[in-house]
Amino acid sequence: MTKQKVTLFWFRRDLRLEDNTGLFHALQSNFPVVPLFIFDDDILDRLPKNDARVTFIYDSLQKVNSELNKLDSSILIKKGKTKDVWKSLMEEFDIQSVFFNKDYEPFAIKRDTAITALLKENSIKTFFYKDHVIFEEKEITKADGKPYTVYTPYKNKWLEKYHFLGSATEYDSVPFHSNFAKNKFTFPDLAEIGFERSDIKVKPHNLTQIAQYKETRDFPALDSTSYLSPHLRFGTVSIRKLVNWANRKNQTFLSELIWREFFIQILFSFSNCVNHNFKSNYDGIQWRNNEDDFKRWCAGETGYPMVDAGMRQLNETGYMHNRVRMVVASFLCKHLLIDWRWGEAYFAEKLLDFELASNVGNWQWAAGTGCDAAPYFRVFNPEIQQQKFDPKGEYIRKWIPEFDFGYSEPMIDHAFARDRAIETYKAGILK
Template sequence: MTDTAKAGTACALVWLRRDLRWDDHAALYHALRRYPRVHCVFIFDTDILGALHSRQDRRVEFIHASVQALDQELRALAQRSGAPGGGLIVRHGPAAQCIVQLAQSLGVQEVLANRDYEPGAIARDRQVAQALQAAGIAFSDYKDQVLLEQNEVLTQQGQPYSVFTPYKRAWLQKLDAFQLKPYPVERYARHLAPPPAGEALPTLQVLGFEATNLRQMALPTGMQGAQQLLQDFVPRMAAYKDARDYPGRRGVSYLSVHLRFGTVSIRQLAALAAAQAAQGCEGAQTWLSELAWRDFYFMILWHHPQVVTQSFRPEYDRVQWDDAPELWRAWCEARTGYPLVDAAMRQLLQTGYMHNRLRMVVASFLTKDLGIDWRRGERFFAQHLNDYDLAANNGGWQWAASTGCDAQPWFRIFNPVTQSQRFDPDGKFIRRYVPELARVPDKHIHFPAAMTPIELQACGLRLGQDYPLPVVDHASARERTLMRFHFLSAKAGA
């Protein structure tokens, strides 16, 4: 600690980004422990907001509600600790510019933040650090949004893993009590500083956005919302291994959006899963593996930033994808004629959420049945997913398209009908999002195009009018995909 800090005159600024909580928060802990006065700021970054395709974006509304809740929680935390203020400074503008200006106006000695691994964020933070350094202000960042990062899990040759299973074994060996230990923020909360006078949270409208159906969806926001979902999931965790693949069941945690925006600590979730996994709970072991996948994709993105626009395996950038505008629109608009695919796409469009099993199904359908470039699907998900995360989204799409690390082999192609029969056997999920098929019997709900005219008439369904005919024949599309990849493989071998 510097002499000025010891004298009680130094202060710091904690820059919150995708970590909208105060509990178990790495940067906030380090700031409060080292400085007698600590300000907290969140910036509605116009560089990010301006790039969004719609002024009705559930993510912006989720963030806005979570920021509002965090401001109140910081004030309550400060009051409990006897601090003079607490609360959150909120700015609306280019983040890099706002941070430097705010740091200078507050007279802070250091800006602290939790580390981000996306190429754009890395470049932004480098720019901020340089500008702060020129102004005589330090910048430091900390690991917080992952459990193990960057070079913490390497092969025996000192190289990053490109296959998940050996990565997970090494990851589990390194995941000890120290990695799962929470940061005791409340112990130092008396150092929270009040925001400048006149601070007020801008409304959604001031930010240039409109309300969505987020409240109608009853998606809880903020730290309390995350804990509410976690407490709901804990009694269901034991069944997670089997229940997670069925979109019609409440089998998953629904915490992905909270992990994305950091309203819950990854250490809290992993510690809970690890404790139950150690007692032999298979559901907890599987859930812990999903958290390992998350770290794996962050590691891949950090070591291989080119995957944002290129295939992880460069040879697959030579795949000749189809330019099929009508098929592309049918996929985007949930009218492919394959009920599980259409139900999944409607779930995404209506709620901003899609079940993980269905993400694989629709990604496989776009790339392997329709022959369309995975990058287009990845960008579509980026526009619509509440929990959109570049690392996981990119990794998942490249897995489905067989272009990534540890990818689904190109000759294994999901059949959208058998996937439907297996994971939505009674059509419960399909009927929820494709109500025009409500009267179709269970045995035909997965592929109404196979029904006879008499069967169609019996349930009052007119194919091509009430519900579309299939846009492709799966068997024929599968053969085209096999030829597409086989030709590329043969060419590479030659």
């Protein structure tokens, strides 16, 4: 039986048809395009069966499939170890070329290198593109070609290059829809992938909520954030459209998007920062790593309302307000002297918007061990943070219903914890 000659477009963290760079180029190839998504066992095997992010990916793929159905096409869903899936695809189709968008995380780079080599061995061309960042890898560097490790000069160079180009080019994929393959693949049930639907939902993103972003972003009770981060993480929105919008409408929000690219660049250039202090002279810090203290922090039972409200919000919804993230992270590392890697791993398990670069970057920032980090002697006072950013206790009461009925005492005195943290850091920083 003659196998169908096709181009494959491999969806990963770009779950949309519009303004998708790799898909735009794939649709201009000489063969019908089969859209593909692989549920990778190497990732799924580490997740709980009701993981909310898997539910969101599944629902996003269903939306893509519905759009493809209108074009008499469909998405091919596969599950397994990625290399095994590709071997089976080569038996199923006469693959002429493969297109995908680049990912800069260490695991993804290793995976993509292996798959590209496998395809090359079988005389299949691969084409990969920049898509989920405006500037990648070595596009924003110092004059000597080395990566920036301080945010402000990186941001200035980023803005200079962006404005020089005029804006980020957007790719309209839809006009080339006639080149989608007319296959009608069966879309699997979530249970067939080995998962069950999560009760935690990813909220729709809403840019109108951030009209006063600069003035309101630090006040968690106002709920004035965009809820864009999971959509950015999985590519249901285009970073180019978003950055072009932010440049016209909201420079403060644009700065936050540049922070995201800064951390992606740091992870790409210094991949060992995933498991090691960016500043190696902090390797001598003697973390206490008390497991009971860590469990109380995870459960939101520290006796500090701002910390506990944040952790309960995270556990219940998969979200946490950014100001509160700084407070809870500082508390874990400084008040409890628990290694930032413990907190980073817990956030990685719970956050709907988990992105390795930002998670590691922000945790190392809070711990003082990262690039351009908060100084080690800055120890957030959770009570002052509460007074400044939730003065009426609205956020706290939302997540701690027992707050007004004899709330527990703090598990540790702030002044004592602050002094202990500073002394521990001083003693542990290597000269």
